Amino acid sequence: MSGKTVQAIVNTLKGRGEKITPARKGILEVLASTDQLLNVAEIYEALRTNGVFVNYSTVYRTLDYLSKNNLIEKLVVTGENKYKLLKHREHIHHLICKKCHSTQPFDYCPYDDLKDIIKAKTNFLPLEHRLEIYGYCEECQKKHNSNYK
């Protein structure tokens, strides 16, 4: 499921005259293979699982590089830096489990209305936003088949 997306992104990069290196392609493949947000250590480990043995500093530099090129997104979740692939022009938020720390994408966004309200009530010019929801994922609710309400 990763193949096509990654190849398309790689072609985008090539079109911009950028170099394609194992670290770059490797990280794109790692991020394309999941819908979870991954932290740096997870990316580093997944890379070597995939046979890509790059240095930690290269992982950091490459994540910066891909972020600046708007191919991935970095977000801070519970004090931890996490990364995800930016597919198409999607705009999504995440549901984050407080127990197992799994994340799942969620495609609804209340920002359009919110933006208008801000403009109406303040002189602030809203441009971007960050929204995350914390709670319990389905598995963790079952596992502790208890009485969260």
Add this chain to the structure above:
Amino acid sequence: MSGKTVQAIVNTLKGRGEKITPARKGILEVLASTDQLLNVAEIYEALRTNGVFVNYSTVYRTLDYLSKNNLIEKLVVTGENKYKLLKHREHIHHLICKKCHSTQPFDYCPYDDLKDIIKAKTNFLPLEHRLEIYGYCEECQKKHNSNYK
């Protein structure tokens, strides 16, 4: 404007049998004197401006302490830890300037509807949320009296 609020909070602490120390009262006063989110260095500096010369580790420990006691809130903004006083039972979000990094509270929250949508569309149990808006504050818009749209 800080006096009454801080005194009320201090009384709350005393009621719980907690000790009131210069660091605790000092940090509460610093946070009560602004509606900005402050980072650790700003809090440290404000303390000594106010004649409270405590160690950095004390600032960290006290911020943890006050957070755990639900008197202040810690939030991560653009990779930086920031703190605010928790007054009453207010629930607000923040408008954060991308230029000058000032923050201003904003009291509208789209979460009620959002929560229902999540429950309708997923098996995730939403409990908390984080929402921040990034853009340009009034001053920064004027200063660069330019053509943001």
Add this chain to the structure above:
DNA sequence: CCCCTAGATGCAAATGATTTGCAATTGCAT
């Protein structure tokens, strides 16, 4: 008011994540 002690603080060292300088390597255009 003085004592006493659990808890708070100062200090310096440890930690952990991220960044950086530099020499060696590599992608890719020619």
Add this chain to the structure above:
DNA sequence: ATGCAATTGCAAATCATTTGCATCTAGGGG
């Protein structure tokens, strides 16, 4: 195949935050 700018590995530096421990202190009891 060659050349060079960009990328990488490595080790050291940085930076925010945490921690161990000896010393202080807030505030309750006498």
